[in-house]
Amino acid sequence: MAASARVFVSHLSGVAVFDPNGDRVGRVRDVVAMLRIGARPPRVLGLVVEVASRRVVFLPMTRVTGVESGQVITTGVINMRRFEQRPSETLVLGELLDRKVKLVDTGQEATVLDVAITQLQARRDWEIDKVFVRVGKTGPLRRKGEQLTVEWSAVTGFSLEEHGQGAANLVATFEQMRPADLAGVLHHLSPKRRAEVAAALDDARLADVLEELPEDDQIEILGKLKEERAADVLEEMDPDDAADLLSELPEADKERLLTLMQPDEAADVRRLMSYEWHTAGGLMTTEPIVLRPDATVADALARVRNPDLSPALAAQVYVCRPPDETPTGKYLGLVHFQRLLRDPPSTLVGSITDTDLQPLAPDTPLPAVTSYLATYNMVAAPVVDAGGSMLGAVTVDDVLDHLLPEDWRETELHQGALGMSEMSEMPEADHGH
Structure with a gap:
């Protein structure tokens, strides 16, 4: 060069x-x-x-x-x-x-x-x-x-320790990264710099990144935010991830943050925390796509196009009687995304609802949830209570999070696949890393 x-x-x-x-x-x-x-x-x-x-x-x-x-x-x-x-x-x-x-x-x-x-x-x-x-x-x-x-x-001053260093330009450099990749970057920064970068991220971006970090990093970052902002970030997280994070905090801290959250957001999180973590109720998200039976295919596709939805949640819509948000009225069935693509936009979702699949009860244990998804080749499944009201949906990514070892995120950030580590081995580099 x-x-x-x-x-x-x-x-x-x-x-x-x-x-x-x-x-x-x-x-x-x-x-x-x-x-x-x-x-x-x-x-x-x-x-x-x-x-x-x-x-x-x-x-x-x-x-x-x-x-x-x-x-x-x-x-x-x-x-x-x-x-x-x-x-x-x-x-x-x-x-x-x-x-x-x-x-x-x-x-x-x-x-x-x-x-x-x-x-x-x-x-x-x-x-x-x-x-x-x-x-x-x-x-x-x-x-x-x-x-x-x-x-x-x-210029001078690079060797001096700086408190309150900004992170706007660093954040801009990583703007196009996926949350999981940015989580990897944050994990390897010093605690000081990690806190500064977290402070520079907007609430939604930080929420996405927190969901991809190991538990210790999540707690550390959340603990360095002002309580009002910590509550805002928790509101941006998926309710099930927010519930998992809050459950690791001391009781007083947990209650204080829940009190600062919007009442409806806090209610969803409290409801999730009332279930055992290894059950469908503890695994589910409370924000699936819920439609009334008189909604059209066009309405359903408009909801599916929401870029903030995960692919698993966008794979199907759930048909229920009002209200349209969980916990809903009576669960009627679901419509797969592929079926939505095959029918005219004016078709009512109530007329193409799959009613054959039995939903999961909130106390369904994790092994049974895993078997259900595998048996029916599903990426998400509805969770319905004894009264027939839909409580939420379990997605395959939530199941994988709990099937993998507890420290899998830490391991993922620190170690590569065995085959890759055996490839390209060489004597110590001149730098010693």
Whole structure:
């Protein structure tokens, strides 16, 4: 790669990593650098790469042969040992973006928006050489929010510990990530930085990410939010996930947050918490698609198109007498998504309702729920009480969450599949990861 080439690290986030044969190895999640004394530019040690099963490994820059056209090319040899950040190392995306620094010449305070890395002449070594900053207002010639690209030596303050560091630019870098992938990024940040990123996410996005994190991370993040905001985030979570999280909190904290939530949202969560976790009632969500029998296929498809619905919940609609929200009036049956596609838009859902499948009782144990879904090839099943009212629906993802080991999210974030870990093994990299 030519020495004049320069890459801004925000453009590396999520970029695919390929071996020389064109096979995809993983995706870039961060850049690891080592700050140096004085104004010397930091040395770029390598990349944090997410490989199979969301495992993150270290790829030394000495094994990067090209960074171009939106992709990273490696020598094809990667140590699959899990990446562990060392005290002397800095995660560029995770820790440098949004930092407050000062311009050496003027003493102005500036916010780091991005940094650029470049490869040194005739060597495989890389370093950070440029910093993209936004400076404040200093006089008549500069307006507030002016953006500048300066040499690394032109700014100071990177080595100082910063409290209350923002995360807007880091969040923007990860904007296109799926919640599960962003959860992996948060899990590997320091507790300080994790709290700052959580504070910068909007309520809905943070709720989605919390649902994908291990229990310890969930409790830690929720505990660092102001109580009013914690209640807002819990309202954005799926009721069953919110109930699971709240059940892990001390009784006083749980009640305080439930009191701060909207009464109808809190009522759903309290209802779910009244069931044993290993039963259909404890597994279900209280927000399936419920329609009256006089609703049309067009009405049903409009509800199914809601992008906030999970694929499992969008796979079928449930037909009930009013009211239209759980717990509803009498459960009549369900209509599969494929049937909705086969009938004219004006067809009433009551005329195409499948009434043959018996719903689950709320006390149905987990093994019986699993057998039900497997027997009828279902991705979701209705839960109905003894009086015939629909209480909610159990989805296959909720069942899997409880069939897997309790620490599966932690394991998923820390370990890769066995076959992948045995592949590409090599002696310790020069960096030691």
